[in-house]
Amino acid sequence: NAEPAGTGSIKGIISGYLQLKNALAEDNGNDAATGGKVILAALDKLDTTAFSSTQRITYKAVADDVKENAEHIGENAGKIAHQREHFEMLSGDIYDLVKAFGGGQVLYRDYCPMYNNEKGAMWISEIKEIKNPYLGKKMSDCGSVKEELE
Numbered sequence: 366n367a368e369p370a371g372t373g374s375i376k377g378i379i380s381g382y383l384q385l386k387n388a389l390a391e392d393n394g395n396d397a398a399t400g401g402k403v404i405l406a407a408l409d410k411l412d413t414t415a416f417s418s419t420q421r422i423t424y425k426a427v428a429d430d431v432k433e434n435a436e437h438i439g440e441n442a443g444k445i446a447h448q449r450e451h452f453e454m455l456s457g458d459i460y461d462l463v464k465a466f467g468g469g470q471v472l473y474r475d476y477c478p479m480y481n482n483e484k485g486a487m488w489i490s491e492i493k494e495i496k497n498p499y500l501g502k503k504m505s506d507c508g509s510v511k512e513e514l515e
Contacts, residue, residue, distance in 0.1 A: 374411055374412055374413070374415065374416075374466075375407075375411070375462055375466045375469075376407075376469050377403070377404075377406070377407030377410065377411075378404055378407045378408065378411075378431070378459070378462065379459070379462075379463070379468055379469065379472075379489075380403065380407070381400050381401070381402075381403030381404035381405075381406075381407055381435070382400065382404060382455065382456075382459050382489065383400075383489075383490075383491050384396065384399065384400035384403055385397050385400025385401055385403075385404070385438060385452065385455075385498075386400075386452070386488055386489070386490065386498045387400075387496070387498075388400055389445070389448065389449060389452055389498035389499070389501065390496040390497060390498045390501060390502075390505060391501070391502065392445060392501040392502050394441070394442045394443055394444065394445040394448055395442045397438055397442070397445070397448050397452075398438060398439050398440070398441065398442035398448070399439075400438070401434075401435040401436065401437070401438030401439030401440075401448075402435075402439040404431065404435035404439075404455075405432065405435050405436065405439060408428065408431065408432055408435070419465060420465050420466055423461055423462065423464075423465035423466075424462070424465070426461070427458035427461050427462060430454065430455075430458050431455060431458045431459070431462075434451040434452070434454050434455040434458070435451075435455065437451040438451050438452060438455070445501075449480075449498070449499055452488070452498060452499075453480070453481070453486045453488075453499070456486070456487055456488045456489060457487070459489050460474060460487065460489060463489060463514050464514070467515065468489075468514055468515070470491060471491075471513065471514070471515055472489050472490065472491055472513075472514040472515075473489070473490045473491075473492070473493055473510045473512070473513055473514065474487055474488075474489060474510070474511050474512040474513075474514060475487060475488050475489070475490050475495060475497075475508050475509065475510055475511065476508055476509055476511045477497050477499050477500065477507050477508040478507075478508070479499075479500065479504070479507055480499035480500065481499075486499055487511065489514070493510060495507070495508045495509065495510070
């Protein structure tokens with residue numbers, strides 16, 4: 366499988382996002398903040414020259430929101446509920462990026478039906494096993510895989 370152009374360049378963003386997701390699943394706001402900062406650093410280093418026109422459009426549509434949500438997560442290590450709110454918004458944008466660029470690995474789109482007063486929320490994971498970043502350790506297996514992404 367040849368990677369689509371630009372896939373390698375978003376790997377840093379995906380890596381920071383997965384670090385953040387795993388930290389929230391463990392109720393660890395400090396590591397989640399670090400994940401937010403990894404995403405910001407990856408955005409700063411991003412070389413958009415290899416992007417296709419479709420990828421460029423997708424990236425432009427989500428870049429500001431990704432940056433804003435990553436900043437909020439990075440600056441609020443002691444406020445995990447606030448981090449989770451921004452993680453929910455970030456997850457939609459990460460999904461769009463993975464759909465446009467590929468994730469460089471097999472990823473899963475997971476869904477938690479109970480988060481946010483049962484409005485539900487999705488996230489992206491690198492493992493098939495559910496480890497819920499919204500409910501953390503108290504209900505770590507709440508949710509299901511909705512889609513496999515490659």
